[in-house]
Amino acid sequence: MVSVKADLKEIHAKHIRLTPEAYEFLEKNEISGEVYQKIILSDSLFVTKEMIDGLLSSQEKIPTKPVSVARSPDFKPYAKEYSANFRLIDRSDITGKSNCTGKIEDFVAHFRNRFERVSKILRMRMAENTIVTTKQLKGSQGGKVRLIAMVTEKRPTKKGNILLNVEDEEGCAKVVIPKDTDAYKLASHILLDDIVAFDGKNADELFISDALTWPEIPFARVQKKTERDIGIAYVSDLHFGSKKFLEKEFAHFINWLNGSEGKRELAGKVKYIIVCGDLVDGIGIYPEQEKELVVKDIYKQYEMFDAAMEKIPDYITVIAAPGNHDAVRRAEPQPAIPRELIRSDVELVGSPCNVEIEGLKHLLYHGTSLDSIIAGMGGLSYEKPEEAMLEILRRRHLSPIYGDNLIVPEERDYLVIEEEPDVMHMGHVHKNGYMTYRGTLLLNSGTFQDRTDYQVRVGHHPTPGIVPVLETKSGKLNHISFMGE
Ligand SMILES: [Fe+2]
């Protein structure tokens, strides 16, 4: 494309008015002949700098191969000597199984399935003979019992206690949590739709509870390790196609995997990479997103992703789940990104799903519900996504607040955390964070997108370019930064 200097006299002669910013820009810069022609033929009263920017960005060459790779000839990766040990747990993944038509019956079946499976987790942890249903409450007068139920309403009473409306499969009940009990402090964390076990006594029409329990995971678990000394790298929120995609930093990550940067021993252990959603920035995800995109074609965005994946060494298995920016249905559970969009050698899975890697149970979920958990519960923030992840884990449900996050009421609730994971991996909040809780590693893998204007406005500080890598034999979690030169 030929660059030209705009002929300001010609523009003036054609009675096209330039704003001072546009005049200054054209005086100092060359533009493509095509953009110049568009300015000359413009029927706008004024040509502004923003209009010129718009014309220039639509001219930008689409970078389908953004990542150049430097391979190190003497790099002898340990992971190359082994075949992959990876398995998708099919029943955990909605892909190809969605049969919801959105009828009332679907919602009833969905909630019944959620209640059955979460309450089963609670029952497994308690002596069966103390548990009653809402229907059996009246017959338990005076005796100490446990009631497992879903919270449908929560409000303070005039006396400063907490009053809950709860439901189970047989009916509903009112639960009072007195202010001078241990349960009262925990009750501030109760969210609507939480399924909780209440300990207490029935008195007239009220169940007075002084202790409560979330489904949780068993106390005595320890972190699981493996025989083989393998590395798993966790990434998410790459946002290919966004102007803020950190191309240079991502190239550092790819080069590191190819043995061309520091920490080569660890790089050589990496046998798996999990990409936990928002592979691309997508289109039409939020108003005026076009302004933030360098590539406005969803196919091209995935071509950029493919081009980057092809630079990853062949012996590494890449597993990719979708996020809310990807080209699958927004509502959860999300099926895998279709093969028509991703051609590279990547295992495509849904969100959420369970995968076993080297025998370690991984729960992969993009993390869209983190927004509603953080907004709905006091004491949580985007600064520590792992704390919000813990609240999710102890509820054994990935999106506990129904309605705040789009959910398809499938007959089976795929968002129930049926098995205790060894690793629970999420993204979405663009902030690295981790903790180990009762043997489960809770991990948020940050992003490769620079801070967006929206994040500046809301005061959110992302942590781009930092990749957590787990060494499965020792259980050590490393954080490798690809920021800087
Ligand atoms: Fe994202």
Ligand SMILES: [Fe+2]
């Ligand atoms: Fe996201």
